[in-house]
Ligand SMILES: Nc1nc2c(c(=O)[nH]1)N[C@H]1C(S)=C(S)[C@@H](COP(=O)(O)O)O[C@H]1N2
């Protein structure tokens with residue numbers, strides 16, 4: 282068990298008047314030690330918390346949550362971040378064992394223990410009726426199942442030049458699993474939105490033990506009320522795995538992964554754009570105009586990153602394989618486009634001079650990924666790269682070199698897979 286002295290000290294520094302608000306901001310349960318651990322100076326704070334029924338949050342080690350998964354490329358253990366090589370993501374529906382994991386801090390012990398004791402999903406703020414829903418309550422709402430692409434905003438960050446800080450994701454911080462849960466809309470309608478409701482502030486139970494503000498992001502009310510936005514309770518037919526947000530997480534289709542709060546326990550309906558740290562500055566925000574690589578645009582010129590851009594992934598063949606002249610090469614992959622639809626995916630084997638059409642396979646449902654496949658025949662030996670380029674229904678397609686932004690978000694440069702052909 283890890284408890285944070287700094288965190289309690291930070292709280293003590295907060296004036297009484299705003300302390301309640303601060304607690305509200307960090308969520309109704311926080312990482313707090315039992316009485317006595319921090320000495321007399323902290324008792325008042327501790328007792329105050331315990332009086333309000335705030336349970337200590339204990340963060341688990343990643344291995345308790347079954348991490349790393351086999352064949353995972355691990356970027357960090359604490360917090361845990363790992364992805365898979367594209368050729369391991371060929372399945373139409375990504376099995377849980379191949380879904381990347383992106384954590385800003387720890388995994389709550391509750392998730393590892395599959396422990397619902399004391400867990401409620403609180404809906405408060407700009408609502409007529411505050412709700413505190415148990416899992417049983419949530420099960421009373423209609424259950425919806427959808428395949429949804431979930432991609433970290435930083436996927437592809439390692440391809441940015443000059444280098445940017447953050448997890449050096451290659452191309453694998455992306456998956457399309459099947460999610461089951463209740464419509465966020467149904468829950469918000471039960472609470473009753475006031476006309477002042479404009480945004481959500483979403484909170485999880487992964488409270489960092491270094492005293493830093495917990496990871497919290499939000500979405501506009503219009504997106505929250507979209508029929509496809511879910512509070513997911515199951516992944517690929519099973520209760521949510523610890524690493525993916527047990528007991529509940531948001532699924533915000535088409536949008537960057539950070540919108541999809543895990544270990545969800547509070548949705549604060551707000552009368553303004555959610556203004557947590559992870560909604561501000563350079564966090565999950567991109568410049569409103571193309572900038573010179575390496576520049577630091579003023580914060581006023583940044584906007585919140587929302588939907589993903591048109592993109593594709595080559596999952597077959599595996600890179601660096603050797604083929605024979607005149608033998609057909611099976612090429613396959615996925616494509617997706619945030620809020621838009623995919624029109625076509627083209628493939629080139631001569632560095633973008635000529636392009637050939639691929640067979641496009643429609644998604645299982647809105648916001649699932651498309652699949653595409655084709656065959657290449659190369660008649661001369663040598664070194665080749667298979668390039669894929671998706672186009673969406675607005676006419677947008679993927680760039681050949683990666684436009685730059687300070688945090689390496691929304692990278693959608695075309696995917697290239699090198700192969701060789703022997704005579
Ligand atoms: N509570 C909480 N929710 C979170 C995060 C987090 O660190 N804490 N990370 C977000 C980010 S940045 C991404 S990309 C997705 C990753 O979801 P996954 O780990 O299930 O793949 O979860 C999002 N939800």
Ligand SMILES: [Mo]
Pocket residue numbers: 383432433434435537538539
């Ligand atoms: Mo992310």
